Amino acid sequence: MSTASDIQSLHKDHQDHFKSQQTKDVNYRIKSLKKLKAVIERKEQQVYQALASDLGKSEFEAFITEYNVITGELDKYIKKTNSWSKPRKVRPSLLNFPSKARRYPEPYGNTLIISPWNYPFQLALAPLIGAVAAGNTVTLKPSEFSTATSQLLQEIIDEAFESQHVKVIQGDADVAKELTSLKWDYIFFTGSPPVGKAIYQAAAKHLTPVTLELGGKNPCVVHESANLKVAARRIVWGKFLNAGQTCIAPDYILAHSSVKNQLVENIKTEITNFFGSQPKDSPDFPRIIRKEHFEKLVEMFKNEHIITGGAHDMEELYIAPTLVDEPQRDSKVMENEIFGPILPIISYQSQEDLINWIDSYEKSLGAYVFSNNTDFEQWFINRFSYGGGVINDSIVQFVNERLPFGGVGNSGIGNYHGKKTFETFSHLKGVVHRGTWLDIPVKYAPYSGKLNLIKKALNWL
Template identity: 35%
Template sequence: MNRYASILNCQKEFFLSDATKSLAWRLDQLDRMERMLRENQQAFCSALYEDFHKPPFEQLFEITVPLGVIDYYRKNLVELMKPQHVAIPKGLEASGNAGVIYKEPYGVTLVIGPFNAPILLLLDPAIAALAAGNTVILKPANTTPKVASLFQALIPKYFSPEAVNVVTGGREEISALLELAFDFIFFTGSSTVAKVVMRAAAERLTPMVLELGGQNPTVVDQTANLDVAADRIAWGHNAISGQWCVAPGYVYVHRSIADEFIGRLKRSLVTMYGEKPQQSPDFARMITERDTQRVSSYILPDKVVHGGNFDIDGRFIEPTILYPSTWDDPAMQQEIFGPVLPVLPYDDLAEVVHIIKRKPKSLAAYIFSKDQAAIDLFLSGVSFGGGCVNQTNLHCWIDSLPFGGVGYSGIGKYYGKAGFDALSNTKALLIGNPDLVLDVFPPYAGKDIAASLSLFA
């Protein structure tokens, strides 16, 4: 028997009792989650630093964002849980019928989190799942062992096992979990692992959300505020040492301003991380030596215009700019997920859009411009999950903006109302008038079928 079957069965039986459907139960789970985060903030921050030297701002970000999500659901749950009355054909409505949408929880939800934001990106989906009335089994990333160990210690102190449980480990544990019949799966991570999750889900037709990544395009045109663009791209690409699914993956810069932009980008990097970024308290480490080796292999010495140094044993790669890059370069063949930024010159934005739209659809995309026509061309021509104009990365923490990918970069959206909806089954009902005579049944001879069907017009 599967070693995790008892955990799932315990939660399944509890869910089938309908206890999770009440407002009181959902609010209680949110309160427990908030207490766990607030009472153990320093322990979580220390674990993040021990795992990969995550700097203080990025540590606190992982605590404050889930707290904000909890606050959103606490304030909006009553409204989100209400049955929603919708318009139906006038004839049916006039004859006493009504259309109503109910949101019901799926059941036992498996949440598999990534390493790069191992608290935030594990708990945000879990919070949405609990708010929607689901039970949750958490699977933290095994490459952040201190954070995973902390979850293993804290979850039993704050939650009943039938409501929230945690399983730690790596590939073997994930494989065992995926053998089970979950009611919903929420996975955040790489496209490679997502295919494994999706195949397992397909065996049972399990609904899911996949939050993935990709090479996120960024455009800086000749009208852009270069100081703003340089600062935001430098931070957006190098936060978490580039290990951020929404990080700008490469930059197309108009040839007429390319040299100036690169000069300002260099200045931004030095301002943020100093002349010796390996000594900066604000620059994280790569998650493993293997990933350090992988990303360092993308550095072509003849194209390095800034940085280029790395230390495999120290899991460090210096913020690096490669220019002029082309689509033949190693760094352009896949999501980099590290602090190496290819910059490509361009002359015609329409040609850039033509190229990008033929690549796998990305999780994010960004454009820096003051030209509305150029912005419109980019936004209408390129398909991506979400993004920013004259900004990077921050769109993904605004609860009113649904977050997620498209195709290769993900399936489904969450955050705020979108998260509640994603973790809820939409049960659509036509509430009939019990006294309405509607004879549209055989035999049809002699009946005014058109009059009956006019109710649906």
């Protein structure tokens, strides 16, 4: 674990490196990204081994949700960083005639990224790639709970970058507290709302801008018009991927009372189709990250009516895909975001029922509707505020890089993905370039007799 002295020394090294202007060289950025990609590709199997060690992920799931996301981002950034870094023309104001106007992307400077344990490879490197491409230095603090992946990240970063450019600092909450006590030019945090609020408070002392990727209790509404077989399959996939430890996973189902029973049967069938009659033996069903989280999850479904699942094994950190029937609003399973393989299902009859349930929570990071009724779909989109969502699927909003990803209200501040990550880590500096061949004197004092002329000119514009 790094000491306060180590952290402060690294922070000073990064400040000095940024002041040297080296990171503003686009070729330097692209060269760094190419080296990172080469190191990651050499260590592909080690990535899968680390994710299996930390979360029990299969190689397929690790590739689709983590490794391939990062190599794809690197390919895009290596290709696009040069063009994204160029000044962007905007239409000039006639009030400045003759002139041109530009927005100049410039790096913020020294950035801090604090990443979580649930997708420990992807959620650490995706913002890091954008920060490097934008010309910043990066200090990355990965989660202390995904130990194998955090150690591998440190090895990858040490091999790919100069330490004064990008560096990993490992440690617990005390290390995070020490890091956030320093003055950064940008902080990017992915984690829970309570910790996000603490990060925000620390950043406010230095007026440091932040991106906070948090979470929430994501509703999943199944309308009476829905294709129930497809809905069940897509809900089971989105919910039980990574054993439910996904910030945008469906957190609870609100199913119309006329289709609820059939939906339940379809969900039970799909769980078996995905993971067999004994999910514990499936190579495709991951494990819970640690004992403390396991115990918290098991407490959630005690004394609840379990439709299917409920089996658990502390030694293996295994909890079966579990469907909970009609929990009360004040129950433990409905109190906060679940973040595990537990899925409550609640019946509703009217839109008012949906409003009462969904509005009883803070704004969520995701929301999902299964329906073949376009009026209902539009009503839902317009009525509720949430970070992003999908009609007739779950969690796939994350896949489209052209849809900026982020929360609203309690579920987060700011967004990223694709080009948006570059922009998140860039200050777009506006500059007007005035010509000197004409200098209209009306703006200069003395102003006597000019007011009516100015008013007429502004009305004409």
